[in-house]
Amino acid sequence: AMTQGLYLDAKKCYQQALQMNPDAQTAAAAQERLGQANVKLIFSPLLTADAIQYEVQPGDTLARIAKKHATTVELLRASNPVRGDLIRVGEKLKVNQARFNVLVDKSQNLLTLKSGEEVVKVYRCSSGVRGITPTGTYKIVNRMVDPVWKGIVAPGDPENPLGTRWLGFDLPQYGIHGTNQPETIAQPV
Numbered sequence: 001a002m003t004q005g006l007y008l009d010a011k012k013c014y015q016q017a018l019q020m021n022p023d024a025q026t027a028a029a030a031q032e033r034l035g036q037a038n039v040k041l042i043f044s045p046l047l048t049a050d051a052i053q054y055e056v057q058p059g060d061t062l063a064r065i066a067k068k069h070a071t072t073v074e075l076l077r078a079s080n081p082v083r084g085d086l087i088r089v090g091e092k093l094k095v096n097q098a099r100f101n102v103l104v105d106k107s108q109n110l111l112t113l114k115s116g117e118e119v120v121k122v123y124r125c126s127s128g129v130r131g132i133t134p135t136g137t138y139k140i141v142n143r144m145v146d147p148v149w150k151g152i153v154a155p156g157d158p159e160n161p162l163g164t165r166w167l168g169f170d171l172p173q174y175g176i177h178g179t180n181q182p183e184t185i186a187q188p189v
Contacts, residue, residue: 001013002033002036002037002040007037007040007041007044007046008041008046008048010033010037011034011037011038011041014030014031014033014034014037015034017030018030018031018034031119031122032122035119035120035121035122036121038120038121039120039121042075042078042079042096042098042120043078043079044079044094045079045080045081045094046094047094048096050096050097050098050115050116051079051094051095051096051097051098052069052094052095052097053092053093053094053095054069054092054093054094054095055090055091055092055093056087056088056089056090056091056092056093057089058089060087060089061085061087062076062077062082062085062087065087065093065095069095069097070097071095071096071097075096076093076095079093079094079095079096080093080094098115098116099115099116100113100114100115100120101113101114102114102140102176104125104127104133104176106127106131106133106135106188109124109125109126109127109185109186109187109188110122110123110124110125111123111124111125111176124185124186125176125185125186126179126184126185126186126187126188126189127188128188128189129188129189130188131188133188134171134174136171138169138170138171138174139169139170140167140168140169140175140176141168141169141170142166142167142168143165143166143167143168144165144166144168145164145165146160146164147160147162147165147166147177148160149161149162158180159180160180161179161180161181162177162178162179162180163177163178163179163180164178165177165178166178
């Protein structure tokens, strides 16, 4: 089903496989593939239980639609065959209404992306060395592509330890970020 682009069917198959109480290795493989199917569904025009079809009205822009539905312009673009900001009156767009959250388990160095109570995908991640990663509940307040690191390393520089992405928390100077050292993922660094 995945190779044929039938992501909803693939999702159901992987969910059924997990419900059959497989051994740990099979369960891990099914969970990984379920995550891949979920991500494909989010970034496709296929309607899911947490998405609606919205018909573009006169005066609409992607920014207005995103604000009205508490989503982002980036997700609207990624989920629809939209080029740039061009949309047309009467065009039908998928609007994902899921409320995503992230749970980071420092003890296992895992990041779980959730939509409500449903696990969307699990990623390996790193936490701070010597336990410096704070615990608590935080809100992502900014997103950056090619962030500057400490005002020293320029955006896009391969030496940037933040990698190419930054999700900043409402706790200043803390966030989730990429890395320029992928071999350190799943370790406290």
